[in-house]
Amino acid sequence: MAQLSFELDRSSPVPLYYQVSRQIEAAIERGDLAAGARLENETGLARRYGLSRPTMRRAIQELVDKGLVVRKRGIGTQVVGHGQVKRQLQLTSLFDDLARSGQKPTTKVLTHEIAAADEMVAEQLGVDVGANVLHIERLRFAEGEPLALMHNWLPVQVASTFTVEQLESGGLYALFRSTGVNTRIASQRIGARNADAAQARLLGVRKGAALLTAERATYDDNGRAVEFGRHLYRSDKYSFEVMIVER
Amino acid sequence: MAQLSFELDRSSPVPLYYQVSRQIEAAIERGDLAAGARLENETGLARRYGLSRPTMRRAIQELVDKGLVVRKRGIGTQVVGHGQVKRQLQLTSLFDDLARSGQKPTTKVLTHEIAAADEMVAEQLGVDVGANVLHIERLRFAEGEPLALMHNWLPVQVASTFTVEQLESGGLYALFRSTGVNTRIASQRIGARNADAAQARLLGVRKGAALLTAERATYDDNGRAVEFGRHLYRSDKYSFEVMIVER
DNA sequence: CAGTGGTCTAGACCACCAG
């Protein structure tokens, strides 16, 4: 346990449980806490950090939710033995993901129009059939190579000010943030299909190539749907990672 | 708020926060709490249920984690307006999923052998290269139609007693449970590929058809890897659903 | 300003597990 730092900044706005959680997480990633290692018990850790047990518990719960440790009553807390560390899927756009991994994303807007919501879009966005929605179609490149063909429909109240220039200079989620829309929840269905001729041409693959598909609805902190999308990804350049932690 | 039942069984082993959470969830699913509706504040709900605020908070947090409600400081808690209710991905086998939706799954074991772990399997399972692992290959049917072709590698300590008969009569996760292995965490990578001739023949699709692929590692409550799998799914019959809730 | 959720404390009792 000597590897943990036990340094807390009580004047910081960063919650104590989060500070502790990050310190233990760092120890695991450094290998100071090896796979299978047992953590000290909750009361002991709380005492060392000068925290109450509920706060310490919450710190450890963060690690449980991330799949880094497992807890068992009567036993203790152990570090999970991941072969390769995998990051949890997060609520960021493909653009942000690519930029963070240094892949220089660019975007070309193919369609940008106000359209009437059909039945599916209306249900997904929670608007009336025929209501005005912004329909956009974008082609996303990474390092100059086409990667994804993305269709989105957005309520005009949310997206009326979105311009082609804004959509080509960054990701949709960043645009949401800059206009005061706080995305909170996304629900996706992931599947596969063969590329038709038009899709193949745009994505630079042969006709019939296997594409990864995603249908996604996103909701903001008011619980309103702010975006519905149907996307196609080149399967040779993209895949989804999902971590499931039993409740 | 009159729609909630406020009935708790304090003698039940079911946690109070869980009882409350389920009652509110039921009210949302019945439509008694409509999309966009505001819940009563935490202290008020706690008083009505005769609970402390931390317990009430935990009940609501369950709903937040499920993507059913959103909370905002200074505002309150609101019901999310989902177009169609989507279930969180759970740690169950494909077999269980099919059985629960009444699709009469069956399994044919194509391969069942002890093999030496190659580098990839060894890393994923946390065993030495060349160590003995059980390698199985299964074809899964739903309603008599082929649906998935599944390759799995399992440490012999975990799976040495697994028979072909057991593997054909149920899912892998149920087999784990019955042998005292408690699965807790699964990490998956989901992609797509074109079916080759052999895969196409087994799955009953044409060569080149788009297949959904999944690579999955599963860990038990000791944090040990108990299974690594590479699976192929017919994309016309299967897709993954993922819900992401911002932390 | 009053009201909301976010964080934190200092206890308590319990179920479960290993020795």
Add this chain to the structure above:
DNA sequence: TGGTGGTCTAGACCACTGA
């Protein structure tokens, strides 16, 4: 039997929101 995590209580103070 002693130690572990799981649950629950009754407070407290704070940051943020809207009117």
